Amino acid sequence: MGRWFSDVRFASRLLRKQTGFTVMAGLALALGIGANTALFSLADALLFRPMLFPDLDRIVAVGGVESRVSNQLREMSVPDYLAFREQARTIRDLSAIDGWDVNLTGGGEPERVRGVKVSAAFFRTLGVSPPMGRAFLDEEEQAGRNRVVLISNGLWQRRFGADPGILRKTIELNGEAHQVIGVVPDDRKHPAWAELWAPLVFSTAQRAADGNFYLLAIGRLKAGATLPESSAEIAAIAERMSTQYPASHAGLGGRTGLLREVVSGEETPQFMYLLMGATGFLLLLACSNVANLQFARVSARGKEMAVRSAMGAGRFRLLRLLLVESVLVALAGAAGGVLFALWGVDLIKQGMPAAVEMRLPGWQRLGVDPRALLFTLGIGLAAGMFAGISSAWIGSRDDSQQLLKEAGRGATASGATHRIRGALVIVQIVLAIVLLAGAGLMIKGFRALLEPASGMAPAQLLTMGLHLPESRYADNAALRTFTAGLETRLDNATALASSIPYGNSRSSSNFRMEHSAEPEPGNRPITQQDSVSSGYFRAMRIPILQGRAIEQRDGADAGRVAVVNAAFLRRYLPEGNPLGKRFQIGNNPEVEAAWITIVGVSADVRHRWSDRTIRPLAYLPLAQSPRRSLTLVMRDANGDPLRLAGKVRAALREIDPGQPVFEVKTFQRLIDESVTPLRYMASLMGVFGGIALVLSTIGIYGVMAFTVSERTHEIGIRMALGAARGEVVRQVVRRGLTLTGIGLVIGLALAMALTRLASGIIYGVTPWDLGALGAVSLLLLSAAGLACYIPARRAARVDPMNALRVE
Amino acid sequence: MIQLNGLEKSYDTAAGKFFVLRRVNLNIRQGEFVTIMGPSGAGKSTLLSILGMLDAAWTGEYFLNGEPVHSLKPKHRMELNKKYIGFVFQSYHLLDDLTVYENLEVPLSYRNMRSSERASVVCDVLDRFNIVGKKDLFPSQLSGGQQQLVAVARAVVANPKIILADEPTGNLHSAQAKEIMALFSKLNNEGTTIIQVTHSEANASVGHRTIFIRDGWIEKDEVIRHE
Ligand SMILES: Nc1ncnc2c1ncn2[C@@H]1O[C@H](COP(=O)(O)OP(=O)(O)O)[C@@H](O)[C@H]1O
Numbered sequence A: 001m002g003r004w005f006s007d008v009r010f011a012s013r014l015l016r017k018q019t020g021f022t023v024m025a026g027l028a029l030a031l032g033i034g035a036n037t038a039l040f041s042l043a044d045a046l047l048f049r050p051m052l053f054p055d056l057d058r059i060v061a062v063g064g065v066e067s068r069v070s071n072q073l074r075e076m077s078v079p080d081y082l083a084f085r086e087q088a089r090t091i092r093d094l095s096a097i098d099g100w101d102v103n104l105t106g107g108g109e110p111e112r113v114r115g116v117k118v119s120a121a122f123f124r125t126l127g128v129s130p131p132m133g134r135a136f137l138d139e140e141e142q143a144g145r146n147r148v149v150l151i152s153n154g155l156w157q158r159r160f161g162a163d164p165g166i167l168r169k170t171i172e173l174n175g176e177a178h179q180v181i182g183v184v185p186d187d188r189k190h191p192a193w194a195e196l197w198a199p200l201v202f203s204t205a206q207r208a209a210d211g212n213f214y215l216l217a218i219g220r221l222k223a224g225a226t227l228p229e230s231s232a233e234i235a236a237i238a239e240r241m242s243t244q245y246p247a248s249h250a251g252l253g254g255r256t257g258l259l260r261e262v263v264s265g266e267e268t269p270q271f272m273y274l275l276m277g278a279t280g281f282l283l284l285l286a287c288s289n290v291a292n293l294q295f296a297r298v299s300a301r302g303k304e305m306a307v308r309s310a311m312g313a314g315r316f317r318l319l320r321l322l323l324v325e326s327v328l329v330a331l332a333g334a335a336g337g338v339l340f341a342l343w344g345v346d347l348i349k350q351g352m353p354a355a356v357e358m359r360l361p362g363w364q365r366l367g368v369d370p371r372a373l374l375f376t377l378g379i380g381l382a383a384g385m386f387a388g389i390s391s392a393w394i395g396s397r398d399d400s401q402q403l404l405k406e407a408g409r410g411a412t413a414s415g416a417t418h419r420i421r422g423a424l425v426i427v428q429i430v431l432a433i434v435l436l437a438g439a440g441l442m443i444k445g446f447r448a449l450l451e452p453a454s455g456m457a458p459a460q461l462l463t464m465g466l467h468l469p470e471s472r473y474a475d476n477a478a479l480r481t482f483t484a485g486l487e488t489r490l491d492n493a494t495a496l497a498s499s500i501p502y503g504n505s506r507s508s509s510n511f512r513m514e515h516s517a518e519p520e521p522g523n524r525p526i527t528q529q530d531s532v533s534s535g536y537f538r539a540m541r542i543p544i545l546q547g548r549a550i551e552q553r554d555g556a557d558a559g560r561v562a563v564v565n566a567a568f569l570r571r572y573l574p575e576g577n578p579l580g581k582r583f584q585i586g587n588n589p590e591v592e593a594a595w596i597t598i599v600g601v602s603a604d605v606r607h608r609w610s611d612r613t614i615r616p617l618a619y620l621p622l623a624q625s626p627r628r629s630l631t632l633v634m635r636d637a638n639g640d641p642l643r644l645a646g647k648v649r650a651a652l653r654e655i656d657p658g659q660p661v662f663e664v665k666t667f668q669r670l671i672d673e674s675v676t677p678l679r680y681m682a683s684l685m686g687v688f689g690g691i692a693l694v695l696s697t698i699g700i701y702g703v704m705a706f707t708v709s710e711r712t713h714e715i716g717i718r719m720a721l722g723a724a725r726g727e728v729v730r731q732v733v734r735r736g737l738t739l740t741g742i743g744l745v746i747g748l749a750l751a752m753a754l755t756r757l758a759s760g761i762i763y764g765v766t767p768w769d770l771g772a773l774g775a776v777s778l779l780l781l782s783a784a785g786l787a788c789y790i791p792a793r794r795a796a797r798v799d800p801m802n803a804l805r806v807e
Numbered sequence B: 001m002i003q004l005n006g007l008e009k010s011y012d013t014a015a016g017k018f019f020v021l022r023r024v025n026l027n028i029r030q031g032e033f034v035t036i037m038g039p040s041g042a043g044k045s046t047l048l049s050i051l052g053m054l055d056a057a058w059t060g061e062y063f064l065n066g067e068p069v070h071s072l073k074p075k076h077r078m079e080l081n082k083k084y085i086g087f088v089f090q091s092y093h094l095l096d097d098l099t100v101y102e103n104l105e106v107p108l109s110y111r112n113m114r115s116s117e118r119a120s121v122v123c124d125v126l127d128r129f130n131i132v133g134k135k136d137l138f139p140s141q142l143s144g145g146q147q148q149l150v151a152v153a154r155a156v157v158a159n160p161k162i163i164l165a166d167e168p169t170g171n172l173h174s175a176q177a178k179e180i181m182a183l184f185s186k187l188n189n190e191g192t193t194i195i196q197v198t199h200s201e202a203n204a205s206v207g208h209r210t211i212f213i214r215d216g217w218i219e220k221d222e223v224i225r226h227e
């Protein structure tokens, strides 16, 4: 024990003396451990604990799947839900969920609130009993008993000032009175964005509507039932449904999935795996860095080791000394890593966009995950120790007598050590270039995605949401009166649309071109369908390529017309003049039978950053296809469009004082928010790339510095023999850059292979981008060049006389 | 050839300025064979380094073949080093990773010589020093005397006017030492100026002139008469 202690004392004295080494190795480990822990904590929170419901892994989501398209759960019809609920033996408390966005009026500004209608069993399914009030009773799931509502704790505080008497109150939702029966804690909400829950009641017509797919469902696995069993059962029921309803259910299946997987979304796991891959690389980089530094240091101490073994130290004693040192360094790195991890989690929390945060109820509880920390600490410690021991082992193989003799004349590292050290530098360059290239390509791809919007000058556009409830606007005539009133009050830079690019909603319908053959069921042509007012193309600056835009004259009584986008033409009308061609569009009963004439073709506009190709889109006049959920857009070509919001509100008050607006923001902001996940990813990748650059620079610098310090003697001799300083510098830099070059070639090949893989997963990552790859290569090369140049310069400053002094 | 006027060198230490060389005045003509002697720490190696332009931090005047070294920039000094100087060290200082042949090539590689020309010069020197058979060996495969022989060969390979030798025989047996001194004598007869540092009277007696240094001062400057 005493001996161990003296080893520790000696090692820590040495480490204190070699500040440069200790700091570099510690920092490298700390960065690797920190970044890794922070990210694994994030992944854990996002992927495995996105919600706080008891027995989360028994809560399932049930839905349809279009197996031909994807495995993603999609909405089902009411008959589907009822069939699943009655027939499924593996699931209890299967509860349907339907979106229910309402206008909350009475007592203050009218407000738009997002809620859901759910089956009565819903809170039982989740295992939530409200601490204040109660959940739904089964009998509240019928017409007449269903005017009850639970509100979120957030809404209760914000809107009702945390009124303790809230449970005796009724509130007005979409113009109808509802009794408040409970308050839901904010961390027990599902969906996370919801603020209102009301019972879901099906009318007789709804129970029969097999072609309307709008319900999601959650349930609990019964004791003993497994997820695969349940999924098989649901699939079997879905198959019976598709024989029962061949027209609407062709090609439809069903399955059961874990709710947490559905909630964390389709993109989240992909993003997370990509990020985890990136941090994995980073940790490897840090480890190889530490290995490299340890290695260089141990082999530079060949003489000390030789002297020690000449004085009788056995191989084990030597190894033990080095082991103690490695552990001390690793511990220092680990301590730093904990700090970095805490800081990183904090950073991630602060940088997390609201759009992402909204979906994660447990978000604010995100902290450093102890398991992740232990795991990365373990790896870091192991890497440091492995590096120290293996280099010591190789070092102690050398005949110490020989070492001693040579040491007198300034021994240089043996060939094997040289090669290992070189290989480690190459590994670091490879890892760094992969990370940097990944970051570069993502950032570049991200910028390209925003380009299509730049023609629309999005910063000048004001956008706001409107919802016209049935309780106030009973029919299409009422809707038309509202929009006409709004249009006359606001100038012609204003327009209304059922959906705008990068907005929340978009709807698609099946349609049929005139004179076209009847398509097979399940393979009918489909187009996105937007209703827009006459000013839309002007306000949005979407160019009309052929024919005309939607105009004022396209009123309710005029002939039905449409403007289609260029993607529509490419897909469905690749030949001939599209103008004058007619089609029938599905879903909406009012226009079902009518023929719609194409009068214009617009340029393509991307509606989602994640769309790989632009989808066909038919713009219909709002007056001819009225909608309840609308976005108002208004351009202010010279100034801050948010100023206009007051003007719009005033006009609205004149038409309907009880009509709320929501999501008031510039179009630029809307776009920014919709691409936040991508931007967030790109910036995280950027951070990782930056850390990688720092780490690999440290690595190269460390190796070059050690190589140079070892070669001081040789450099002295060369200078005495007439070598100029420039030549010395060039020689050192050349070796460093040769290693960098080799690493660069391997790394670029690997980076291209990996980004090719990533581009298949995440849209916007371009696998081949010479500009981005060239830029990151140049960046790394210059960093490496600098890392070589500084020690080389120092070497050339060496006074040959001192280098050669032998006494 | 070499003229020093009031040359001084000092180090700043905690105890103040510590002089290694004091007011050194020295004149060495072309073709001389000069021995520098003195106790350890007297400043002999320092003087040699200054003469060889490996040390730039000193004051005073130093003319080499009429060129004022004291007012030249480091780059120019290096040029003079390449043109005039060959070094021999007590511990040989051969490059371990290079063969004998390659070691001899090193000084030439710093002097813009085409490789074909280099090869012929190196072969010539190998021949003159009788070490052709050793040309592919590494320094660690040679005895001390052989290593020093190679080191002297390396010092003369670029055809210097002056050879500076710092205790060249300090690590050698007397037989080996004799051989090296004979070599110096021969080179001197062919016109090369030789300045050596040694503790051996025998070695000193090979030269024409002995300078004694103590604590940085020149104490004595004797001319040796050969009968
Ligand atoms: N970097 C230095 N700092 C301080 N003193 C030095 C340094 N280098 C050499 N010296 C001193 O200079 C003196 C002369 O050294 P040197 O020329 O090597 O002596 P010699 O070759 O005659 O034995 C010695 O006393 C030595 O201690």
Ligand SMILES: [Mg+2]
Residues within 6 Å of the ligand: B044, B045, B046
């Ligand atoms: Mg000396």
